[in-house]
Amino acid sequence: MKNQTVRTTITLPAELLAAADKAVSQGKAKNRNEFVAQALIHELEALRRAEIDAALAEMAQDPEYQAQVLQMEAEFAVASWEALQLEESPA
Structure with missing residues (x-):
C-alpha cells in the first residue's frame, strides 16, 4: 500500500x-x-x-535508577559468571 x-x-x-x-x-x-x-x-x-x-x-543521574541497576547486577552476577565459565570451557 x-x-x-x-x-x-x-x-x-x-x-x-x-x-x-x-x-x-x-x-x-x-x-x-x-x-x-x-x-x-x-x-x-x-x-x-x-x-x-x-x-x-x-x-x-537518577540515584533511584542507579540503585536498581546495582541491585540487578548483583542478582545476575552468579548467572553472568556461570555464562562466562561456560563460554571459556572447552567443548
Whole structure:
C-alpha cells in the first residue's frame, strides 16, 4: 500500500532550494519532493534520538535508577559468571 501524500507549500531561502536542487541533479534523490521528504525524515529521526539521549542522560543521574541497576547486577552476577565459565570451557 502506498503512503498517503499531502500537497503543501513551503517557503525556503533561495540558496537552500538551490542546494537541494543541486543534490537532486546529482542523483541524491529522484526529485525535489523526495529530497525534502528524506530531509524531514532525517531531521525527525535526529530529534527522536536526541530525546532518547536526553532521557538516558537523565536516568544516569537518577540515584533511584542507579540503585536498581546495582541491585540487578548483583542478582545476575552468579548467572553472568556461570555464562562466562561456560563460554571459556572447552567443548
